[in-house]
Amino acid sequence: MDGIHDMGGMDGFGKVVPEPNEPPFHAAWEGRVLALQRAMSYAGAWQIDMSRAAQERLPPQVYLTVSYYQRWELAMERNVIERGLADAGELAAGHAQGAGKPLKRKLTADNFLDSMTRGSFYRQAQAPARFKPGDRVRTRNIHPPTHTRLPRYARGRLGVVELVHGCHAFPDSVAIEKGDDPQWLYTVLFEGRELWGPDADPSVKVSIDAFEPYLEPA
Amino acid sequence: MAAQEHQHEHGSELSEVQLRVRALETVLTEKGYIDPAALDRIIETYETKVGPHNGARVVARAWSNPAFKQALLDDASKAVRGMGHESRVGDHLVAVENTLQVHNMVVCTLCSCYPWEVLGLPPVWYKSAPYRSRAVKDPRGVLADFGVKLPKETQIRVWDSTAETRFLVLPMRPQDTEGWSEERLVQLVTRDCMIGTGLPKKPEEIA
Numbered sequence: 284m285d286g287i288h289d290m291g292g293m294d295g296f297g298k299v300v301p302e303p304n305e306p307p308f309h310a311a312w313e314g315r316v317l318a319l320q321r322a323m324s325y326a327g328a329w330q331i332d333m334s335r336a337a338q339e340r341l342p343p344q345v346y347l348t349v350s351y352y353q354r355w356e357l358a359m360e361r362n363v364i365e366r367g368l369a370d371a372g373e374l375a376a377g378h379a380q381g382a383g384k385p386l387k388r389k390l391t392a393d394n395f396l397d398s399m400t401r402g403s404f405y406r407q408a409q410a411p412a413r414f415k416p417g418d419r420v421r422t423r424n425i426h427p428p429t430h431t432r433l434p435r436y437a438r439g440r441l442g443v444v445e446l447v448h449g450c451h452a453f454p455d456s457v458a459i460e461k462g463d464d465p466q467w468l469y470t471v472l473f474e475g476r477e478l479w480g481p482d483a484d485p486s487v488k489v490s491i492d493a494f495e496p497y498l499e500p501a
Numbered sequence: 502m503a504a505q506e507h508q509h510e511h512g513s514e515l516s517e518v519q520l521r522v523r524a525l526e527t528v529l530t531e532k533g534y535i536d537p538a539a540l541d542r543i544i545e546t547y548e549t550k551v552g553p554h555n556g557a558r559v560v561a562r563a564w565s566n567p568a569f570k571q572a573l574l575d576d577a578s579k580a581v582r583g584m585g586h587e588s589r590v591g592d593h594l595v596a597v598e599n600t601l602q603v604h605n606m607v608v609c610t611l612c613s614c615y616p617w618e619v620l621g622l623p624p625v626w627y628k629s630a631p632y633r634s635r636a637v638k639d640p641r642g643v644l645a646d647f648g649v650k651l652p653k654e655t656q657i658r659v660w661d662s663t664a665e666t667r668f669l670v671l672p673m674r675p676q677d678t679e680g681w682s683e684e685r686l687v688q689l690v691t692r693d694c695m696i697g698t699g700l701p702k703k704p705e706e707i708a
Binding site: 296322328374404433436437 | 521526534538544547548551552610621622625626629632635638655656659665693
């Protein structure tokens with residue numbers, strides 16, 4: 284969706300302000316949110332792109348004014364409710380009123396290290412890769428109302444395939460419950476001027492990682 | 502306890518967040534989905550074990566061991582997997598090398614994807630709108646925010662992490678470090694130099 288989360292190239296947000304000696308968490312609840320998300324993912328409650336999609340669907344004014352971990356928390360509430368894992372009344376009351384649904388597995392203090400290894404997104408290829416390094420490609424000009432990982436600033440642009448990362452689960456499909464629909468993944472490199480026009484800094488190049496359905500030969 | 506936290510967190514807005522988080526955790530626990538003890542362990546691991554020191558070891562080893570450097574650039578997931586980090590790297594890590602010609606910088610414009618396994622939790626600025634919006638359009642301006650100025654001729658290469666691939670920048674080894682051990686080199690490696698918004702420390706900065 285063409286949401287506020289798709290920020291690449293927007294103006295007006297000001298300078299980047301690094302914080303010296305930043306702690307891992309700025310409040311105890313931030314750690315709880317991170318760990319809750321990790322435990323629910325491990326349990327198979329939802330996949331990472333469902334979590335991203337839930338954040339993207341927050342109203343733009345909310346997305347911009349709450350903190351990173353607040354966004355996670357709001358997205359979790361949404362996923363919990365939409366997947367029938369608890370209802371809004373229970374979250375408001377702060378207590379469960381009935382038993383939970385069966386989930387795949389449960390993270391415990393004994394097996395928590397299993398959740399510290401990143402899952403693999405490789406999937407069995409359904410067809411040979413259409414592109415190889417060096418191929419010229421144009422990104423498609425698509426505007427799906429649902430989750431996609433093709434940023435707006437890189438749509439309809441000419442680039443060159445640089446790396447082939449194998450075949451991966453396709454976020455656009457996963458996020459709308461249509462399964463992994465495995466797709467080849469490429470790093471596609473663009474000249475800064477192709478993205479930002481003739482006045483752009485000629486020494487800048489930008490790449491995205493693009494799934495094959497985002498690309499056509501050029 | 503609630504009142505005490507309230508004081509620590511300055512204000513009612515945050516205490517409302519705390520209440521929501523507590524409600525969510527309580528409901529998910531009572532439903533049987535999660536075990537709060539597992540949450541404690543995850544938090545503790547991120548607070549004490551996973552951080553940029555993991556990536557710094559990778560960089561220092563690449564600086565001091567040409568075979569490891571080549572292995573890292575060929576397949577970073579495989580090269581890093583053997584290093585025994587608590588947060589183990591998955592399948593999708595890519596190391597990108599800075600040279601005199603090319604300076605690499607990593608961003609995630611769509612959310613805040615970051616190589617947690619080697620760098621720990623992302624800093625707030627990495628997740629912020631200013632960085633996510635400007636890194637792909639005005640990377641030199643972003644570098645200036647960090648006090649970094651590169652020669653005009655240096656190519657700036659920005660990697661937008663739009664899929665599950667994660668990028669680790671391998672910075673250039675600082676000059677005047679000939680003969681340094683891996684342990685000593687580690688001290689020169691900063692988090693930001695592995696994201697590409699900074700440069701490694703100079704030897705005199707750690708003297």
